[in-house]
Amino acid sequence: MSASVAFEKARAEGRAALVGYLPAGFPSVAEGIGAVKAMIESGVDLVEIGLPYSDPVMDGPVIQRATEQALAGGVRTRDVLHTVEAVAGAGVPVLIMSYWNPVEKYGVDAFARDLAAAGGAGLITPDLIPDEAQEWLAASDAHKLDRIFLVSPSSTDERIAMTVAHCRGFVYATAVMGVTGARDSTSSAAPTLVARVKAAAGNLPVGVGLGVRSGAQAAEVGAYADGVIVGSALVSALADGGLPALRTLTQDLRSGLTP
Amino acid sequence: MLPDDRGHFGPYGGRFVPEALIAALDELDAHYRKAMADPEFTGEFERMLRDYAGTPSLLYDATHLSAHVGGARILLKREDLNHTGAHKVRNVLGQALLTKRMGKGRVIAETGAGQHGVASATAAAYLDLECVVYMGEVDTKRQALNVARMKMLGATVIPVTTGSRTLKDAINEALRDWVTNVDDTHYLLGTAAGPHPFPAMVRDFVRGIGVEARAQCLALTGALPDAVAACVGGGSNAIGIFHAFVPDADVRLYGFEAGGDGIETGRHAASITGGSHGVLHGSRSYLLQDEDGQTIESHSISAGLDYPSVGPEHAWLHDQGRARYQPVTDAEAMDAFALLCRTEGIIPAIESAHALAGALRVLPALREELGHEPTVIVNLSGRGDKDMHTAGEYFGLFDSGEVIG
Structure with a gap:
């Protein structure tokens, strides 16, 4: 099931899609699976499963701590694929978000094959740009997977057009210059970036990430983007308040998007 | 002549970084190529190497x-x-001079034992740049004398407490700073590694x-x-x-x-x-x-x-x-x-x-x-x-x- 299905469904309901991120293996593989299921039951339209990595240069302290804990607990790449498999039947598309080296080490085609077999929709690659992605472009075609590259406020129009042309499923717009993490105010650069991406993207949905932590902020971003991506705030909720807090926050975010 | 114009040495090199950094790397690459062809830049670099280093x-x-x-x-x-x-002074003087030429006022650097941090702090003091050095917390304790040297030279030293708290984590933290502050900041990378153009540029400076x-x-x-x-x-x-x-x-x-x-x-x-x-x-x-x-x-x-x-x-x-x-x-x-x-x-x-x-x-x-x-x-x-x-x-x-x- 491609990520585009989630965006179409939300669009039909006259709202933006809610995209929720949690790392696999946090706090443990089994509990991580339970958390993703709770997030789906509470209203996310699309799931990103983070693959914990030793050198997460795009992540702020919250996700760093969670993925460090997952790695310390012994999480493996195969556990991440298992997590995808365990939640893929719950009715929403499931993506993996991974830094590039673990995918390359697994074998790019083998990873694509096993991700597709697990029922995954595709892969978000925060440190792989299309310029370096020949092998992944081929593997994602062969296994019919979504490939989501990132664009940023510093991207030129040429790079936005090139990146969008290589995306399938949706385009991930990182709305602020910086690492992941909840912020009090969403970025003023975001609407401008989304408008620039939309000019190049045609019908491809645009998801906006980095910083959202409340239903009110979700509503603000959902007014101009096709999808609202939430990560650190959900990880914090799970870390500090367990499943009840995760459910409450997910419901709050989702209600912010309900027309 | 290697690397190719996208920074590849055969299958190696390239750019495996967030898209947010690509514009800065392109800018750096353009300035560095222009600077190396400009006698005013190369002359000043040679003068600093001779008279200062x-x-x-x-x-x-x-x-x-x-x-x-x-x-x-x-x-x-x-x-x-x-x-x-150490040889490192060649690299830091080259990059610091390039930072001035790009009109940026701040450099950040990673350091393990502190040698590159001290060299960066030195170049920053000499060329009047703000300097922030990321150093694994473990290393700041092992190398207290170098921390003092960097501070003496006017740099701010930030202990890194994530991951293994050593050099590789200091690089991660410097990359996080760079992606956040790239408009006015140059990342003064300490070795001939990292995304293009760093491997070629650092090589050319040393x-x-x-x-x-x-x-x-x-x-x-x-x-x-x-x-x-x-x-x-x-x-x-x-x-x-x-x-x-x-x-x-x-x-x-x-x-x-x-x-x-x-x-x-x-x-x-x-x-x-x-x-x-x-x-x-x-x-x-x-x-x-x-x-x-x-x-x-x-x-x-x-x-x-x-x-x-x-x-x-x-x-x-x-x-x-x-x-x-x-x-x-x-x-x-x-x-x-x-x-x-x-x-x-x-x-x-x-x-x-x-x-x-x-x-x-x-x-x-x-x-x-x-x-x-x-x-x-x-x-x-x-x-x-x-x-x-x-x-x-x-x-x-x-x-x-x-x-x-």
Whole structure:
């Protein structure tokens, strides 16, 4: 099931899609699976499963701590694929978000094959740009997977057009210059970036990430983007308040998007 | 001419970074190419290297060491005599001058033991730039003196408390700072690694080592050397001395990696001889990783070599067979460290002692192969003052006051 299905469904309901991120293996593989299921039951339209990595240069302290804990607990790449498999039947598309080296080490085609077999929709690659992605472009075609590259406020129009042309499923717009993490105010650069991406993207949905932590902020971003991506705030909720807090926050975010 | 215009050395190098940094890397690449073709920039860079850093460094005919070893002529490229005590001053002056030219007012740097941090703080003080240095918390405690030096020079030192709290995590944190503040900040990367254009740019700023050594060797001996030896961590001093010799097919190039307790123990920092292909810190090269691609922590008695990857041009030179890479253990390096102290009255950096140890090891086979007494240049990339705590402990100088030898 491609990520585009989630965006179409939300669009039909006259709202933006809610995209929720949690790392696999946090706090443990089994509990991580339970958390993703709770997030789906509470209203996310699309799931990103983070693959914990030793050198997460795009992540702020919250996700760093969670993925460090997952790695310390012994999480493996195969556990991440298992997590995808365990939640893929719950009715929403499931993506993996991974830094590039673990995918390359697994074998790019083998990873694509096993991700597709697990029922995954595709892969978000925060440190792989299309310029370096020949092998992944081929593997994602062969296994019919979504490939989501990132664009940023510093991207030129040429790079936005090139990146969008290589995306399938949706385009991930990182709305602020910086690492992941909840912020009090969403970025003023975001609407401008989304408008620039939309000019190049045609019908491809645009998801906006980095910083959202409340239903009110979700509503603000959902007014101009096709999808609202939430990560650190959900990880914090799970870390500090367990499943009840995760459910409450997910419901709050989702209600912010309900027309 | 490598790299290609997207920074590839064969399959290595490239850019494996967030899209948010691409514009800054493109900007840096454009400024660096223009600057290297601008006599005003290259002239000022040369002037700073000569008048401020003290280059060209000497090529010293180490007759006492050569006599002790026997059957070889060993020449030492004395980068240890440069201002701040290592080859690194060449790179930081080049990048700091480029930062000024780009109109940015702030530099950030990573540091392991503190040498690159001190060099960066020095260049920033000299060229009036704000300087922030990221340093693993573990290292700030091990290297308190270097923290004080950086602060004395006006830099802010930020201890990094994530991951393994060492050099690789300091690089991660510097990259996070850069992606957040890229408009007014240059990342003054300390080695010939990272995303394009860093490997090529850092090489070009340090390649004077080899250019000088080649001319000095011709003037001194009337011929090119039979071999050039350097230590390899990230690989900047090695690529700096190798580069001018790469077209000289008869000059053997040896890169000596930190073998730590021995490759077989798994406790080492030898990315090429003990690692595998992968992507770390923005480029594809050799690195130390587990079967899932998670970075494995490196180990070496030498903080400057204690890095789990290596610059992409070394990966390429290795695959081409143009340079040969071999591990040198902590124990071998410390033997060479002591030997140079006693024979020549030169205390080398422990990094550089790896280069010397490796050179001494390959000499007999080289002599055999050549059928004559080889001339070997060893890059003495830095001085050992910074290592006296490590050396003092290793040789038991603090407890017993015993004399070694």
